[in-house]
Amino acid sequence: MGMRVVPVAAGLVVVLGAGLLVWTANGRSGDTPPRTAAGQPDLQGVWQVLNTAAWNIQDHSEERYPGLPARFSMPAGQGVVEGNEIPYQEWAAAQRNENYKNRQTADPEEKCYLPGVPRITYTPSPFQILQFPDRVVFLYEHLHAMREIFTDGSPHPNLPVEFWMGDSRGRWEGETLVVDVIQFTSQTWFDRAGNFHSDALHVIERYTRTGPQHMLYEATIEDPKVFTRPWKMSMPLYRRQEAAIRILESECYALAREEAR
């Protein structure tokens, strides 16, 4: 009898241990990551970042933003780039500095354009994730941006087509949704500080639940035209706690037209 208990208990420890690897940050003891009816890790809900990456993805001091009153200044912030360094090629570092100088007019956000990936994640408006057996749908409040991430094994359409939000193809790796995003336009930036990329941008996103109310977001950035090596951002996503939370609307370009009313 005693002989049977030990292997069973050992088995439980192994199973729990595997679960706790990804379910530690704020998980209560004994919790395991929830699954959808289709058996996938359940990422559904309304999520939002709590950081200043929209202003600058690297470490930054507080600073007046050109043309804005002091009360709308850029807040100081700790960056989301691992190691804080972005490995620009020499020409690209100069271009980034030029972008920074001209950011008030040169930032595509000034024209209320779709911000691309990963910038949409930290705009920092809330977004809702809904899951289906063959795809994960991201609905963003910012500019009602929408992404359908197909997880059915289908390939990127390998065509000369550029998308503001790229073409996203996802797969499940254990507890993580891994999303491969390519076919970007070169017209988006990473932040309001002029960090940029080319149309060769390749983003690999990873979404991993770390607890009932938290998710880890990681984005690996590859762009051989602009950077000397791949680099990575990471940040937590926080679940909005309000019971009645709804994705509303943030329609920058409609507001921009108000002067013509």
Place this chain on the structure above:
Amino acid sequence: MRKAMVLTVIAILAAATGQGQSPAPRSEPSCPSEPALFHPCAQKVGATFEPPRTADGVPDFQGFWRGPSFATENIEEHPKTDDDDGGKSLIVDPADGKIPYQAWASPLPAKHRAEYIDPNVPCFPSGVPRSLYTPTQIEFLQTAGYVLILFERAHAYRVIPTTTGQHVGASVRLWMGDSRGHWEGHTLVVDVANHNAKVWFDQAANFFSASARMVERFTLVDRDTMHYQVTIDDPGVFARPWTMAFPLRRNTEPGFRLLEEACHEGERNTDPLIALGYKVYPGN
């Protein structure tokens, strides 16, 4: 122009993925498409049609659909002209097919059309119900507790919770309104409130106010036809509630998917119209 670009991309994608050689056969419509004839027929057919069900046991609307795009010109009957394709009225109640404006409101569409830019031109979200008959592809997706409607045009979307819940506070006004759904038999019933009313029903500048309440009813009447009805109740603008009804027809093209229509990013028509003196419609 923009439409042409999107069509080109679709054509390229279709060619490269081998789509579009032979669309899956679409069932013969059970009812004629003209709204005044469709509506009574669909009410009868829809009462007995057994729709396919999702895993959650509710009618399965998933897939791609298209509404009667001529109605974005005018939801009332209008003739074919150099500008318009023309078409019958979407209005089934009142029976004359006319919007029952109050006396003060009836001259406003003609006046507004002369003063303002159609809010669809600067790519503003089309609102409810215009999104359903804007010339675009519409995708329905369903998951437990939600019906999601994705519109290719300007990547607009609607998240419709089908579990209990209240509308957001009355001061929150939205381009697409706030939708709350529930199932009544085979029908998805959606109550839409919180309109910002900066949208029009159509290019003819037919309008409603931010106080409008709309009740939509979505019912499958055969495998490839959905009966859409919307009753508009806006006592400050209309003499009585009134109802539009029309079919949504399924797009059965294999491998079809929505593409990104970055509408605002490529939009070049609004600035010239403003230069000509047209204004952006401020809402009611």
